[in-house]
Amino acid sequence: MLMPLVFVAAAAVPFVTQSYGLAFSISLLSAFILAQSWDWLDGKAGYTNLGHFAFFGVGAYAFAILSSKGVAIYWGIAAGALAAMITALVLSFPLFRLRGNYFAFATLALLPLFEILAFNLTDITKGADGIPLSLPRQINLLYGLLLGGALAAVGVSFWLDRSRFGFALKAIRNDEQVAETSGIRIFPMKCAVFMLGSAFAGFAGAIQAWYLGYIDPPTVFGLDVALIPIAMALFGGSGLIWGPLVGVLILGTVHDLLLTHLPVLQTTAYGLLVLLIGRFLPGGLLRTKLLKKVPFLASLAQEHHDFAPSFSGDLGATPLFSPNARTENASLVLDVQGVVMRFGGNAAVNDVSLQIKPGEVIGLVGPNGSGKTTLFNCISKVYEPTSGSIVLSGQSLASKRRDEVAHLGIGRTYQNPRPFGDLTVIENIAIALMFRGRDPLHHKQALVEAGRFAEFAGIGDKLSVRADTLSLQDKKVLEFARALASAPRLLLVDEVASGLTPTEVHRFIALLRAARDQYGVTIIWVEHIFWALAEIVDRIVVLESGTKLMEGSIEEAVNNQRVQEAYFGSKGEAA
Amino acid sequence: MDITIYLQLMIGGILLGGIYALVAFGLSLIYGVVRILNFSHGTLVAIGGILASLAYTDLGLPPYVSGIALVLAFGLFGRLFFQFLLEPLSARTPKEAEIGVVLVTVGALLMMSDIAAFLAGPTPKNIPVRFDPIELGDLILSSTQVYALAGIILLTVALHFFLRYSWFGRAIRAVSQDAFGATISAIPGKTLHGNTFAFGCGLVAIAGVLYATMFPVDPYMGFSLTVKAFTIIILGGIGNLTGSLLAGILLGVVESLAAFLIGSEWAPGISIMLLLIILVVRPQGIFGGKPA
Numbered sequence: 001m002l003m004p005l006v007f008v009a010a011a012a013v014p015f016v017t018q019s020y021g022l023a024f025s026i027s028l029l030s031a032f033i034l035a036q037s038w039d040w041l042d043g044k045a046g047y048t049n050l051g052h053f054a055f056f057g058v059g060a061y062a063f064a065i066l067s068s069k070g071v072a073i074y075w076g077i078a079a080g081a082l083a084a085m086i087t088a089l090v091l092s093f094p095l096f097r098l099r100g101n102y103f104a105f106a107t108l109a110l111l112p113l114f115e116i117l118a119f120n121l122t123d124i125t126k127g128a129d130g131i132p133l134s135l136p137r138q139i140n141l142l143y144g145l146l147l148g149g150a151l152a153a154v155g156v157s158f159w160l161d162r163s164r165f166g167f168a169l170k171a172i173r174n175d176e177q178v179a180e181t182s183g184i185r186i187f188p189m190k191c192a193v194f195m196l197g198s199a200f201a202g203f204a205g206a207i208q209a210w211y212l213g214y215i216d217p218p219t220v221f222g223l224d225v226a227l228i229p230i231a232m233a234l235f236g237g238s239g240l241i242w243g244p245l246v247g248v249l250i251l252g253t254v255h256d257l258l259l260t261h262l263p264v265l266q267t268t269a270y271g272l273l274v275l276l277i278g279r280f281l282p283g284g285l286l287r288t289k290l291l292k293k294v295p296f297l298a299s300l301a302q303e304h305h306d307f308a309p310s311f312s313g314d315l316g317a318t319p320l321f322s323p324n325a326r327t328e329n330a331s332l333v334l335d336v337q338g339v340v341m342r343f344g345g346n347a348a349v350n351d352v353s354l355q356i357k358p359g360e361v362i363g364l365v366g367p368n369g370s371g372k373t374t375l376f377n378c379i380s381k382v383y384e385p386t387s388g389s390i391v392l393s394g395q396s397l398a399s400k401r402r403d404e405v406a407h408l409g410i411g412r413t414y415q416n417p418r419p420f421g422d423l424t425v426i427e428n429i430a431i432a433l434m435f436r437g438r439d440p441l442h443h444k445q446a447l448v449e450a451g452r453f454a455e456f457a458g459i460g461d462k463l464s465v466r467a468d469t470l471s472l473q474d475k476k477v478l479e480f481a482r483a484l485a486s487a488p489r490l491l492l493v494d495e496v497a498s499g500l501t502p503t504e505v506h507r508f509i510a511l512l513r514a515a516r517d518q519y520g521v522t523i524i525w526v527e528h529i530f531w532a533l534a535e536i537v538d539r540i541v542v543l544e545s546g547t548k549l550m551e552g553s554i555e556e557a558v559n560n561q562r563v564q565e566a567y568f569g570s571k572g573e574a575a
Numbered sequence: 576m577d578i579t580i581y582l583q584l585m586i587g588g589i590l591l592g593g594i595y596a597l598v599a600f601g602l603s604l605i606y607g608v609v610r611i612l613n614f615s616h617g618t619l620v621a622i623g624g625i626l627a628s629l630a631y632t633d634l635g636l637p638p639y640v641s642g643i644a645l646v647l648a649f650g651l652f653g654r655l656f657f658q659f660l661l662e663p664l665s666a667r668t669p670k671e672a673e674i675g676v677v678l679v680t681v682g683a684l685l686m687m688s689d690i691a692a693f694l695a696g697p698t699p700k701n702i703p704v705r706f707d708p709i710e711l712g713d714l715i716l717s718s719t720q721v722y723a724l725a726g727i728i729l730l731t732v733a734l735h736f737f738l739r740y741s742w743f744g745r746a747i748r749a750v751s752q753d754a755f756g757a758t759i760s761a762i763p764g765k766t767l768h769g770n771t772f773a774f775g776c777g778l779v780a781i782a783g784v785l786y787a788t789m790f791p792v793d794p795y796m797g798f799s800l801t802v803k804a805f806t807i808i809i810l811g812g813i814g815n816l817t818g819s820l821l822a823g824i825l826l827g828v829v830e831s832l833a834a835f836l837i838g839s840e841w842a843p844g845i846s847i848m849l850l851l852i853i854l855v856v857r858p859q860g861i862f863g864g865k866p867a
Contacts, residue, residue: 046670048677094854101612104677106854108614109802109847116844223798224685234674265693271685278678279660282671 006245007151014143022139026211028252029146030204034229035236035244036153037200040193043239044160046173047096047103047190050230051110052201055084057220058114059202060209064131065124067210073135077145077206084202085195092191099176108223115221130216133209142211149203156196157241164434164443169193171431174420180402181380181412183435183486224267228255231274237284242300246286311426311451311463320452321438321487324358324409324520332391333358333490333522334379339388341371341378341546348374350546351388356490361516361523363533365557366543367566372526373415375543376492380412381405393489407437411488415495415526417475421468425459425478426450428467432485439487450485457481457511473504480508484515491515493525497532509535530554542566579713584831590720592827593727594789596820597782598800599807600734601775607814608751608771611661611676615684616804618797619776622691623649623783625792628700638702638784645780653776656683657769684798691794699791702784723785728820730781735816747771751814799843806850 013025038052059080066076091110098106118125125131160166168189171179176186209215219225229248236247251273258269285291286301336354340347349371356362364372377383379390381402390397392408400408420428429450433441441449454460457477462470467478476496483491493512497505513536515521527533533540533554540557542549544566550557557563602616623645630641660683664675706718738744749757750767758764786792807826811818826846834842 048674050677050681091851094851097854100673101677105612105614105805106850108681108798109805109850112799112802113844113847116841120838120840120844224689227681227685231678234678238674265689267689268686268693271682271687271689273682274685275660275679275682278675278680278682279664282664282667282675282678 006249007147007154010147010150014140022143024256026143026146027256028248029143029150030208031229031232031252032245032248033146033149033153033200033204035233035248036150036157037197037204038230039233039238039244040156040160040169040197041190042233043243044166044173045169045190045193047099047194049107049194049197050104050227051107052197052230053226054107054110054114054221055088055198055201056205056208057118058084058087058198059205060215060220061118061125061131061205062202063206063209064133064215067133067135068131073210077203077210080206080209081199081203084198084205088195088198089191092187092194095194096187096190111221111223111226115217118217118221125217128216130214130219132214135210135213137211137213142207146204146207149200149207153200154245156200161241162443165189165192167427167431167434167443170423170427171420174422175418177382177402178414178418178420179431181382181406181410182432182482183403183406183437183440184431185401185403224270227274228270231270231277235277235281235285237286237301240284240286240301240303242302243284243286246300247284250285311448311455311460314455316452319518320449320456320484321519323518324489324522331358332356333360333393334524335389335391336375336379337389337391339375339378339390340386341374341383342386347386347546349378349385349543352543352546352548354541354548356522356524358522359516359520360539361512361525361537363537363540363554364524364526364543365528365530365533365540366549369545370543370566371546372543373494374546376412376494376524376526379405379490380410380492403435406435406486409437409487409489410492411483411486411490412492413476413479413483413494413496417472417479419467419470419475419478419482422466424464424466425454425470426463428478429453429482429485432482436486453481453485454478456514457484458507473500476500476508477511480511484519484521487519488521491521491523493523493527495526495528497527497529505529505532508532512536530558580835581832583714584835585828586714586716587720588828588831589824590717590724590789590827591831592824593724593820594782594786594823595800595803595807595826596823597727597730597778597785599804599811599819599823600731600816601778601782602801602804603808603811603813603815603819604747604778605772605775606808608747609657609661609768611680611772612805613772613775614677614680614801615687615797616775616779617800617802618684618687618794619649619779620783620786620800621792621794621797622687623780624702624787625691625695625700625783625794627784628702628787628792629695631702631704632700638704638788642781642784645784646777649780650773650777654769654773656776657772661772662765662769684801688794688797695794697794699793700787701789701791702787704788717789720789723789726785731816731820738816743767743770743774799846802850803846806846806853809850809853 010025010029013022034052034056038049041047041049062083063076063080066079067073095103095106119127168184171182171184172186172189179186205220232247232251233244235251236245237243258266262269281288292301332355334354334356336352339349339352341349352375366372378385381397381400392410395408397405426447430446433446433449434443451460451463454463457480459474459477462474467475470478480496496508509532512523516523525533525537539551540554541551542557542563549562549566550560598617598620602613606612626645627638627641630636631638660679661676664672667675704719709716709718709721738748746762746767749762750764754764803826807819807822811822826849829849830842830845833845
């Protein structure tokens, strides 16, 4: 409701005033496009790109260079957006090797780099002289284009909150490795959102160059101006639909007052503002507790996951997913041959072979540090094994990425649960449904179906709860539901029962049994609790110091002297 | 004759690289222990250089005297900066803390360079102490730079032993490897973080004074120094002093050769280009160390 009002007001500006107010509105719109497009990478995907302004500069230069050669204005603007996009594509390769503060830092370093390029490539950029433009200043058209760009940016933000792509970004923000093992190919996603944001920045830059009629390196690549839109988005609240808009309106006004009333030390005042935002409001104004108590304003602080799930609470009669066929072409679901995983001189998994038939449940046991989780990591391609082969239903997993392996039908849980923390239960499961290999669901359908998986696993009453606020047991249940939602052929379950009460363990066993009996899922279960294993497993594999000690029934394992030694030490040894 | 030019350039690069490495030590130490990437790190170097230069030209204080005073002053500044602006952020969610640290240090960067330019003027300053140049055949070495490099190498060795054998050194290595484990071993984690930050800032003061004896410093050069230090950390590995020294020297030599071969106007861009290339080719760094 607020947003249409703001934009109607913005659209009316050229009819009301032609001088100062118009100039001010143009600067606000330009800042808004930058702040909003910046927030796609930061607020959604969790990458703080401090060099966003550099793409504004690339757009401005592309426009200015082409326009001074007589290219039409529209083509110049399009070229500005395109140039910024291509630059982002190229820079994706080095930059996405980094995360967190490192990423923020390297992107900030882009500004001085581009400034040097603009200064030194004098043949193209005219260096420090800058490029003067003598274009007709059709101010209303220019204003209309900016307003259109701002509206499009809002549209993209809404779309990102309600699309498969947006969910992929939120998964990436929380845990890239889990996003991959849930079937998301992360690099193209990160690259795409980076390019999209840069295209908008380039567009705004091209229009700015047209508006100013002149550009030189410091105006578009200076550190002091570059951080303004970012500070605005963060001040409002990064990741919130209304955050960048509120931030631009308030800080834009403050900035304008500073410029007009402060003769010296403007940068200091701005730096102080940035510092204070960082110190007191890093989550943004809209996320402050005080604001959440004001009725109207509280609705502005709506987080992306604040929506009511549409699940009826009824599991229904249809199966959660079509069960795996019992008679596979290949007689083995998993065929591990001589897998070795070395870290430096230490072989965490040393020449392990393992054959598993469809519908089997295998217990994988061994003392701490015997290589159980490392073997899981090799199978799900979290690690690339040093040598050996892993074949899933006749398909070799060599040279497969984590997301490809997930698509082929390997689902897994983690020993220390790793749900997507700032997403709700239903979103966690829905992401697996959207990105699974076997008949992936449309995001709307996935959000409904996810409720059934939660109900099946026993957390149907916690659909709208943020995953990081769940109890340990519920986190484990959620991970199991998420892994099952990917319709796996082979499920790797890592110590789900440790730390649980006997009742809870029994519930888990029932879940595993249902997964096997109803959906034909083959399971490897890493666990220390022998009585729990005894209830369900067909076979047990004992690892010790990375090698396979024995394979057989539980009784054989318990009575095996070498297994006893591995667990309790040999006879006569001091306890 | 030709080879002499290159030799001269190499030596100039090594001397330059030593100072870069020294700037990187503080950044690396702070990041390794406190997990804070201080964006205003290089700006502090510039401020230190400007202050030492003013102290020399206006008050006649020799660099080592102003150096000692600055180490203490910067250490105190670092402690307070950490205590009041950075430490309170650790109570927030990880994402908010991360953003908060970036904004606080970037804000400090903008403020410090602007205030320095306002008070001391934007013109470059240096400490004009000069000794007779050393001549080795055709090679001419600035003895100031040679002394400075010798000082840096001594400091590296001293730091190495300090970090390895002193209580403080052992404690911060423990914290950098496992902060929680260190805390339950009765190492006061928070105090240590503050002191490490202060220690890193103290190192910066030394770097600033040495820098100003060799090259002019201006209030706006800070961020490009931070970029160089960051490149060195990526090349040399976090917390790896020897790696940082080698990486610093490598960067210095590459910059000095590049300035000669493709023009000095490109020199400030070398470190960023090198950083981007390294990230693609060898993200774990050249001299081993942890991946970024």
